[in-house]
Amino acid sequence: MTTPNHPLVNISAATHGVLLELAYATANNVAGQIIYARALCLLHRDAEVCLRRAVALAAQSGCRLKIFDAGRPQEAQLILWQTAPDRAYVADPQVGSNHTRGTALDLTLVDSTGAELDMGSGFDEMSPLSHHFNTAVSAQAQANRQLLLAIMEGAGFVHIAHEWWHYALPHPQRYPLLSSEALGPLNPMSSAY
Ligand SMILES: [Zn+2]
Numbered sequence: 723m724t725t726p727n728h729p730l731v732n733i734s735a736a737t738h739g740v741l742l743e744l745a746y747a748t749a750n751n752v753a754g755q756i757i758y759a760r761a762l763c764l765l766h767r768d769a770e771v772c773l774r775r776a777v778a779l780a781a782q783s784g785c786r787l788k789i790f791d792a793g794r795p796q797e798a799q800l801i802l803w804q805t806a807p808d809r810a811y812v813a814d815p816q817v818g819s820n821h822t823r824g825t826a827l828d829l830t831l832v833d834s835t836g837a838e839l840d841m842g843s844g845f846d847e848m849s850p851l852s853h854h855f856n857t858a859v860s861a862q863a864q865a866n867r868q869l870l871l872a873i874m875e876g877a878g879f880v881h882i883a884h885e886w887w888h889y890a891l892p893h894p895q896r897y898p899l900l901s902s903e904a905l906g907p908l909n910p911m912s913s914a915y
Contacts, residue, residue, distance in 0.1 A: 728904050730793055730824045731770040733763040738770075739777050741788040741832060745846065746798065747910070752812075752846050753805040757798050762910040764793035766824035769879075769891050773827070776877035780831060783869060788838065790828040790845045790887065794821035795902035795911055811848040811884060823897035826890035831870050839866040845887050853884050 735742060740763075745751040747761035765773060773787075780787050794802075799815045799822050806812040813819035820826035828846075831839045842859025843851040851859060854867060867886045875881065879889035891897070902911045 728824075728900060728906065728908070729767050730764040730900070730905065730908055731767050732908060733765055733770065733773065733789065733792060738773065739786065740773075740829075741786060741836065743788055743790055745790045745828075746794070746802075752807065752848070753802055755801075755805070757801050758910040759913040760910050762908060763789055763791075764824060764905070764908055764910065765827060766793070766891070766897060768897075769825050769827070772878040772891065776873050776879070779873040779876050783831075783873070784834055785831045785839070785869070785873075786836075787829050788832045790830070791821065792827040793824040793900070793905075793910075794819060795905060795909065796822050796899055797902045797911055806848075808848040811846075818899045820890040820894045820897075822899045823894050824900060825894050825897050826888060828885075828887045829870075829889070830887055831866065831873075839869075841866055841870075841886055843886070852886055854881060854886055 742763050744761045744763060746757040749756050777787060796815060799819045802812050803815050830841055833839060840863045842863030850856060871881055874889040880892050882888055902909045
């Protein structure tokens with residue numbers, strides 16, 4: 723589903739076969755507060771194409787994707803920036819997050835029972851333990867991270883060094899930052915339908 727005003731697609735379990743556990747629709751996140759009034763998972767249509775590939779690649783390994791966050795309005799990014807315990811892990815709203823372009827998502831792998839694979843640190847755990855290729859986490863967790871890396875890069879996303887859960891489209895400058903107002907009826911920060 724898209725609207726004429728913006729290029730975002732609504733991602734759901736029914737349409738994409740993913741699991742959703744949107745951290746910012748609950749208070750269980752780094753900000754410690756509910757940021758999204760509605761648990762909407764939104765991606766730019768270019769990223770949505772890659773997500774479909776990632777879902778298929780994960781299935782080849784008997785896994786599914788569980789998404790923690792995707793498109794994030796500029797207003798939500800400002801709240802995260804103001805509340806972040808470590809700004810090394812949150813993009814300055816002045817610069818802009820790729821989440822705010824709708825081209826980034828945070829996710830992990832789950833097995834056939836829906837259990838999360840051990841990644842060695844929690845989503846949004848802002849520590850060196852969350853860095854790719856960190857040998858301080860177990861060999862199994864390193865292997866699980868590398869499986870997620872292979873799936874996501876195979877699907878067309880790129881990784882960043884400090885967050886095993888974060889993937890985005892390359893060349894993000896091609897995509898504009900999106901405000902909550904621009905999202906219209908798909909604004910997750912609004913409780914209005
Ligand atoms: Zn992220």
